[in-house]
Amino acid sequence: LTVKQLSEARRALDEPLFADLAGDVDVSFEFFPPKTDRMGETLWSSIRTLEPLSPRFVSVTYGAGGTTRERTHATVRRIVEETGLDAAAHLTCVGASRAELETILRDYWDAGVRHIVALRGDPQGQGERYASHPDGYSSAADLVAGIAAVRPFEISVAAYPETHPEAHSAKTDLDNLRRKLDAGATRAITQFFFSADTFFRFRDAAAAAGIDAEIVPGILPVSNVAQTRKFAHMCGAQIPPWMDRLFEGLDDNPAARQLVAATVTAELCRKLYAGGAREFHFYTLNRAELSYAICHLLGIRPRLGEQKRAA
């Protein structure tokens, strides 16, 4: 290495390292509704583990085609009733009329839910194109406007740093994000991605398009690349080749896979922090360990007895 290269390498070390992180970070955690009692136990143990980290909110997804409707509602309600956490319910337009969605929203409001993650959703069958219910909403932007007309919910929406697969272009996708924010959403949560530069480019493009709402990076702590690849393909996220190489040969070594996953995800979060991100949304897949470890590295510590709503 030349002296110049060594000196540049030294400068790279001046980026904030974990030891310097001030704990000035907010996080949220996403869960999916459990299908079985056993899965329910895993979910609730994860919620209890992550709860002391005082997330800004926790959210519960809504299955493709609205398939988890009842389970989503039950999980969200239980979080509201049994924890001090702010719960956000994901809601999609799929297969539901405006009147049905209005009833769901009123029920949520009456149950104490104040935050909706508003999505168009995807059809249940793979490869099918989205078709709206005859009396329903055709896009997330329409749903946002509908929600805002029912009750004054806080509304978050989805954003796609690598562009939504159905979008005509990155520009039209960004125009769509703006429509969702103009319709009443106040926060965009991104699809997962694995390169910090991808996020920064998207954030810059959003800023250049006049979007000034919070854009929260969605973080997927990957420990199963094969499974993630299947999912990434459907939602337009790229799995970089280096990620395959990192997990090579670890199929039968889950402990090593977890350590590699923690390292890769922590490094992504550190870069995002260095680039100014102070809020992170974790796709937990209902497991607490990786998200907890990364939050710890980001300087977040349990605030026992200080849960937001306990006061």
Ligand code: FAD
């Ligand atoms: P929209 O914002 O409506 O966009 C859909 C597509 O249509 C985009 O390509 C957009 O550019 C285009 N579009 C919309 N309006 C226009 C217009 N007027 N002109 C031109 N183009 C337009 N799915 C679930 O089923 N359940 C969940 O719980 C769930 N949670 C999610 C959480 C997050 C944080 C994210 C990022 C995604 C989630 N999804 C979920 C996936 C989501 O439903 C799909 O990605 C879906 O295909 C698009 O939803 P959307 O809300 O982004 O749709």
